[in-house]
Amino acid sequence: MDITVNILLTIATAATPLLIAAIGELVVERSGVLNLGVEGMMIMGAVGGFGAGYLTGSPWIGLLAAVIVGALFSLLFAVMTLSLATNQVATGLSLTLLGLGLSGMMGTSFVGQPGERLPNLYIPVLTDIPVIGRLIFGQDPVFYISIALTAAVMWFLFKTRTGLTLRSIGDSHSSAHALGIKVIRYRYLSVIFGGACAGLAGGHLSLVYTPQWVENMSAGRGWIALALVVFASWRPWRVLAGAYIFGAVWIGQLHAQAFGIPVPSQFLSSLPYLATIVVLVLISRNKRLTMMNTPASLGQPFVPDR
Amino acid sequence: MSANHDRANLLEVRGLTKIFGTLTACDHIDLNIAKGEIHALLGENGAGKSTLVKMLFGSLEPNSGEIFWDGKPVTITSPGVAKKLGIGMVFQHFSLFEALTAAENIALSLNDGSPISTIAAKARALSFSYGLPLDPDSLVGDLSVGERQRIEIIRCLLQTPQLIILDEPTSVLTPQEADKLFETLERLRAEGKSILYISHRLEEVKRICDRATVLRHGKVVGHCNPRQETASSLARMMVGSEVKAVVRAPAEGIETAPALLEIRGLTRKPATPFAIPLKNINLTVRAGEVIGIAGVAGNGQGEFFESVSGEVLQQDAGSVRIRGKDAGGLSITGRRLMGAAFVPEERLGHGAAPRMKLSENLLLSRHATDGKAFVGSGGMVKNGAVYSAAQRIITAMDVRKSAPDPEAAALSGGNLQKFIVGRELDRKPSVMIVNQPTWGVDAGAAAHIRQALIELARSGSAVLVISQDLDELFELSDAIAVMHNGELSTPLPIAEATFEKVGLLMGGAEPGHAEHSLEVA
Numbered sequence: 044m045d046i047t048v049n050i051l052l053t054i055a056t057a058a059t060p061l062l063i064a065a066i067g068e069l070v071v072e073r074s075g076v077l078n079l080g081v082e083g084m085m086i087m088g089a090v091g092g093f094g095a096g097y098l099t100g101s102p103w104i105g106l107l108a109a110v111i112v113g114a115l116f117s118l119l120f121a122v123m124t125l126s127l128a129t130n131q132v133a134t135g136l137s138l139t140l141l142g143l144g145l146s147g148m149m150g151t152s153f154v155g156q157p158g159e160r161l162p163n164l165y166i167p168v169l170t171d172i173p174v175i176g177r178l179i180f181g182q183d184p185v186f187y188i189s190i191a192l193t194a195a196v197m198w199f200l201f202k203t204r205t206g207l208t209l210r211s212i213g214d215s216h217s218s219a220h221a222l223g224i225k226v227i228r229y230r231y232l233s234v235i236f237g238g239a240c241a242g243l244a245g246g247h248l249s250l251v252y253t254p255q256w257v258e259n260m261s262a263g264r265g266w267i268a269l270a271l272v273v274f275a276s277w278r279p280w281r282v283l284a285g286a287y288i289f290g291a292v293w294i295g296q297l298h299a300q301a302f303g304i305p306v307p308s309q310f311l312s313s314l315p316y317l318a319t320i321v322v323l324v325l326i327s328r329n330k331r332l333t334m335m336n337t338p339a340s341l342g343q344p345f346v347p348d349r
Numbered sequence: 350m351s352a353n354h355d356r357a358n359l360l361e362v363r364g365l366t367k368i369f370g371t372l373t374a375c376d377h378i379d380l381n382i383a384k385g386e387i388h389a390l391l392g393e394n395g396a397g398k399s400t401l402v403k404m405l406f407g408s409l410e411p412n413s414g415e416i417f418w419d420g421k422p423v424t425i426t427s428p429g430v431a432k433k434l435g436i437g438m439v440f441q442h443f444s445l446f447e448a449l450t451a452a453e454n455i456a457l458s459l460n461d462g463s464p465i466s467t468i469a470a471k472a473r474a475l476s477f478s479y480g481l482p483l484d485p486d487s488l489v490g491d492l493s494v495g496e497r498q499r500i501e502i503i504r505c506l507l508q509t510p511q512l513i514i515l516d517e518p519t520s521v522l523t524p525q526e527a528d529k530l531f532e533t534l535e536r537l538r539a540e541g542k543s544i545l546y547i548s549h550r551l552e553e554v555k556r557i558c559d560r561a562t563v564l565r566h567g568k569v570v571g572h573c574n575p576r577q578e579t580a581s582s583l584a585r586m587m588v589g590s591e592v593k594a595v596v597r598a599p600a601e602g603i604e605t606a607p608a609l610l611e612i613r614g615l616t617r618k619p620a621t622p623f624a625i626p627l628k629n630i631n632l633t634v635r636a637g638e639v640i641g642i643a644g645v646a647g648n649g650q651g652e653f654f655e656s657v658s659g660e661v662l663q664q665d666a667g668s669v670r671i672r673g674k675d676a677g678g679l680s681i682t683g684r685r686l687m688g689a690a691f692v693p694e695e696r697l698g699h700g701a702a703p704r705m706k707l708s709e710n711l712l713l714s715r716h717a718t719d720g721k722a723f724v725g726s727g728g729m730v731k732n733g734a735v736y737s738a739a740q741r742i743i744t745a746m747d748v749r750k751s752a753p754d755p756e757a758a759a760l761s762g763g764n765l766q767k768f769i770v771g772r773e774l775d776r777k778p779s780v781m782i783v784n785q786p787t788w789g790v791d792a793g794a795a796a797h798i799r800q801a802l803i804e805l806a807r808s809g810s811a812v813l814v815i816s817q818d819l820d821e822l823f824e825l826s827d828a829i830a831v832m833h834n835g836e837l838s839t840p841l842p843i844a845e846a847t848f849e850k851v852g853l854l855m856g857g858a859e860p861g862h863a864e865h866s867l868e869v870a
Binding site: 336347 | 465
C-alpha cells in the first residue's frame with residue numbers, strides 16, 4: 044500500500060511543473076501570442092529560485108524569486124514581440140537559448156551545493172489518515188498551487204468578462220482592436236503571467252523535485268508543456284489530464300526499467316510522449332470543438348494602424 | 350434643404366486629412382451630419398470613405414483637421430472614446446469573433462459588467478422589437494452573413510448611440526433583407542438618431558438618404574440631395590466621368606450550341622466545421638452564353654468554385670465535364686489544358702502572388718498552357734516573351750500602374766483584378782469561370798470587365814460568373830441560378846428573372862419553385 048501511495052506522490056511531483064508551465068502558456072496562447080521560450084523561462088526560474096533559497100536559507104523566498112525571475116525574463120519577450128513586433132517564433136526560440144546559457148553562467152557557483160527543499164504540507168491528524176491522508180493533505184505546497192491555478196484559469200477564461208475579452212483577442216486581434224479593446228496591454232499581462240508560471244514551474248524543479256542546481260535541469264519540460272497546450276486544444280482541464288498522464292507513464296516506465304523488463308529502455312523512455320499524444324489526440328478528435336478553441340490569431344504580430 | 354439648416358448639427362468635420370506615406374487618403378474633408386437625418390457618404394472604392402469613417406470612430410488618427418460633436422471640439426483617440434461620445438459603428442469586415450456566441454460578441458462591446466445571460470435577454474428583446482430576430486446563443490461561425498450583420502446592428506443599438514455609421518451594409522444582404530434594414534433605419538431616424546450611410550449603390554441612397562456627401566480621390570466633390578438627383582448624375586459625381594453602359598447583344602441559337610461546361614451531381618462534404626456542403630449540383634453552360642450564380646455570401650459559392658476549378662478534386666470524375674470530357678479528377682493545370690480558365694475571388698494570395706511582378710504572375714498561371722510561347726528549350730524562361738505578353742494584357746485591359754512591371758501587391762484592387770481577368774481572357778479560353786469578377790472594383794473598370802466577359806461568350810465560349818452583386822448579374826447573364834445552403838436552383842432565363850424572384854431564392858425558397866413561394870409570400 045505504501046508503495047502505491049509513494050508512486051502516486053511521485054507522479055504528482057512529476058506532473059506539477061508541466062501543469063504549471065502549460066497553464067501559463069495556455070493563457071498566453073489564448074491571447075494570441077506564441078511564446079516558445081517556456082524552457083528558457085523555466086530554467087531561469089529554477090536557477091533564480093535555487094539561488095535565492097540558497098543565499099537566504101528560505102525556500103519560500105526562493106519560490107517567490109523563481110516567479111519574479113520568470114516574469115521579468117518573459118518581459119523581455121513581451122517588449123520584443125509586442126512593442127517591437129518581432130517574429131514570435133524566432134524571439135521565443137532565442138529566449139530559450141538565452142535562458143539555457145544565462146542560467147548555466149549564473150549557476151556555476153551553485154553546482155554541487157545542497158539546497159533547501161520546500162517542506163511538504165503536514166496537518167496533524169488529517170495527514171496521518173492512512174493512504175488518502177498523505178495524498179490529499181501531505182504533498183508539497185506547489186502541488187496545491189498548481190491545482191488552484193488550473194481551477195482559477197478555467198474560471199477566469201470561461202466565466203469572467205475579462206477572460207472573454209482575452210479569448211476574443213486570441214480569436215481576432217483586429218476585431219478586438221476595432222471594438223476599442225487594448226490588445227497590446229492584454230497581451231503584455233498574459234505573457235508576464237505565462238512567464239511567472241514558467242518561473243514557478245522552474246522553482247518547483249530546483250526547490251522541490253530535486254532540491255539542487257544542475258545545469259539544464261529543466262531537461263525539455265518546457266517543450267513538453269508547450270506541446271501539452273496544443274494537444275490539449277487550449278483547454279485547461281485537458282492540460283491537467285495531459286500533464287498527469289505524462290507524469291504517470293513517466294514514473295511507470297522508470298519503475299519498469301528498474302524491474303528489468305525485457306523491452307529496450309529507449310522504447311520505455313519514449314512511452315510518456317507517445318501515451319500523452321495518443322490520449323490527447325483521442326479526446327480532442329472532435330474537429331469542430333478543436334477548431335473553436337484554437338486561437339485563430341495565434342502567433343501573428345499585431346501592429347495597430349494609426 | 351432649409352429643414353436641415355434649422356436642425357442642429359450633431360457632427361461637424363472640418364478639414365480632416367489623413368496621409369499614408371505618399372498617398373493622401375483624405376484631403377481636407379468637410380462633413381456635417383444633422384440630428385435625425387440619414388446622410389449618405391458616396392464614393393468609389395479607394396475614394397477615402399473607409400479612412401474617413403475610421404477617423405470618426407477613433408481607429409485611425411487624422412494628420413490634421415477638427416471634429417465637433419454637438420458643437421464642441423473633440424479628439425477621438427480610440428473606439429472607446431467614440432463609443433462614449435455616442436458613435437456606434439456597423440462594420441463591413443473584421444468585427445465579429447467566429448468562435449464566440451452572438452451574446453458573447455455583444456457583451457464584448459458593452460462596457461457594463463452585466464452577466465452574459467442578461468445581455469442575451471436584452472439583445473433578444475431588442476432584436477425582436479426591430480424585426481431582426483436573433484438567437485443570442487448561436488455561434489457566429491454558424492451564422493449566415495446576413496445574420497452576422499444583425500448581430501452587428503443589435504450590438505450597435507444596445508450602446509444607444511446618437512450617430513450610427515453603417516459601412517456598405519447591404520452588400521451581403523438579399524433584396525428582402527435589405528428592405529428590412531431600411532425599415533429599421535427609418536425607424537431609427539424617427540427616433541431622432543443620425544445615420545451615416547456608406548454605399549456605392551445609388552438606388553438605395555436615393556431611396557432612404559436625406560443628404561449625400563460625395564468623395565472622389567480623397568476630396569469632397571459635392572453635397573447634394575440624392576432624391577433630386579438621378580442615379581446617373583450621382584454616378585457621374587462619384588466617378589468624375591460618364592460610365593459606359595454594358596451592352597449585351599442577344600444570344601442566338603444557344604439551345605443547340607455544344608455544352609462546354611457540365612456539372613453533374615456535384616456533391617462535397619464540408620472540409621471544415623464552418624464550411625458548406627455541396628448538394629447534388631447540376632448545371633450546363635453552353636457555348637456563347639453567360640450563366641450567373643447569385644447567392645448571399647457563404648452559401649457554398651467558394652466551395653463550388655474550388656471544386657469546379659480543380660483546387661479540390663472530385664471522387665466522381667464525371668461530376669465536372671469540360672468540353673465533353675470528364676475533368677473531375679484533374680488538377681487546375683489539367684483543366685486549364687482542356688481549355689478552361691479560372692479567376693478566383695481572392696486577388697492577392699490566390700489570384701496573384703503579391704510579392705511577384707505582373708509578368709511573373711502571368712508565367713505562373715500560364716506556363717503549362719502556353720509552354721511553347723513562354724518556356725524555351727532546356728526549361729529556360731523566355732523573359733522577353735513573358736514581358737511583352739504582360740504588356741499586351743496591361744494595354745488591353747487599361748491597367749493603371751506606377752512602374753512598367755510592378756509587383757502585384759503594388760496595384761490597387763481594381764487594377765489588379767483587371768490584370769487577372771485579362772490574363773485569362775488573353776488565352777481565349779473556351780470555358781471561363783469567374784468568382785466575384787468586380788468585387789471592390791470601381792465602376793469604370795467593372796464595366797470594362799463585364800463587357801469583356803460578354804464578348805468572350807459571344808465569340809463562342811462558355812462563361813460562368815459567381816457574384817453577390819445582383820445588378821452585375823442582371824447586366825451580364827443570359828440566365829441566373831441561385832446558390833443557397835449548398836444547393837443550386839435551376840437557371841432562370843434573364844427574360845423571366847426579376848430581383849424579387851432571385852431574392853426569394855437567395856433567401857432559401859425551394860430551388861425551382863420560385864413562383865410557388867411568391868404566392869405564399
